Amino acid sequence: xxxxxxxxxxxxxxxxxxxxxxxxxxxxxxxxxxxxxxxxxxxxxxxxxxxxxxxxxxxxxxxxxxxxxxxxxxxxxxxxxxxxxxxxxxxxxxxxxxxxxxxxxxxxxxxxxxxxxxxxxxxxxxxxxxxxxxxxxxxxxx
Numbered sequence: 001x002x003x004x005x006x007x008x009x010x011x012x013x014x015x016x017x018x019x020x021x022x023x024x025x026x027x028x029x030x031x032x033x034x035x036x037x038x039x040x041x042x043x044x045x046x047x048x049x050x051x052x053x054x055x056x057x058x059x060x061x062x063x064x065x066x067x068x069x070x071x072x073x074x075x076x077x078x079x080x081x082x083x084x085x086x087x088x089x090x091x092x093x094x095x096x097x098x099x100x101x102x103x104x105x106x107x108x109x110x111x112x113x114x115x116x117x118x119x120x121x122x123x124x125x126x127x128x129x130x131x132x133x134x135x136x137x138x139x140x141x142x
Contacts, residue, residue, distance in 0.1 A: 005137050012130050027116055034113045044083070083101060
């Protein structure tokens with residue numbers, strides 16, 4: 001009977017270590033990626049609003065062309081911008097269209113962040129429940 005309990009404890013520990021903990025790490029990583037995207041869109045929205053508020057129609061800037069190598073960029077008309085809409089596609093928007101798209105995208109990202117938060121709260125609860133089961137099995141042995 002004692003060997004049966006030890007085997008159950010080992011299987012539960014293995015389940016926590018090999019399944020639940022990696023799932024938790026993955027869920028946290030995905031949520032962090034969503035937070036990063038949310039920040040990028042918020043920054044873009046703020047920059048568009050600043051351009052609009054200041055009436056900037058011509059812009060010179062340094063652009064990272066890869067490997068921290070920068071090139072001088074001249075934007076003759078800032079009233080139209082390209083926004084990454086996902087899957088490698090960029091769409092040309094006016095300022096107001098871009099702000100409207102970003103607002104929709106931010107709401108979608110917020111929902112996804114909430115979903116991932118619920119997922120890893122559930123995984124944490126499962127880990128806690130399995131650990132409690134292991135503790136109870138170990139107390140039965142004494």
